[in-house]
Amino acid sequence: MSEQNCTAPQPISLMASGELRDALTAIEEGKAPAAIAALMAIDPVSWQAIEQRLKAVVGSDLRTLLFQSREAGWVASTIV
Known part of the structure; x- marks a missing residue:
């Protein structure tokens, strides 16, 4: 079996979330x-x-995501 070289994602603390x-x-x-x-x-x-997960899931960082949501008229509860 071949081993995949993947690292575990960094943890996000409960406080940070x-x-x-x-x-x-x-x-x-x-x-x-x-x-x-x-x-x-x-x-x-x-x-x-958080930044790594955002890039993996939505392809951008939080700042870009917030700007896009403001332009599109989204609310924050839609993002989470």
Whole structure:
């Protein structure tokens, strides 16, 4: 049998996933300062893991995804 060379994805902490959810909710509610605070609270390892998953699933990073959703008129709850 041939071995596949794949690495396990980096973990996203429970706290970071909650902060991301809070940030998306704040964006949906028009609370930019709260969204920024929530995003800044995400630890670096979780942030990298979030970016990797976004690129794998939607082909872009969070910033691009948010800009596209704003232009298309999506709400944050549609993304999550």
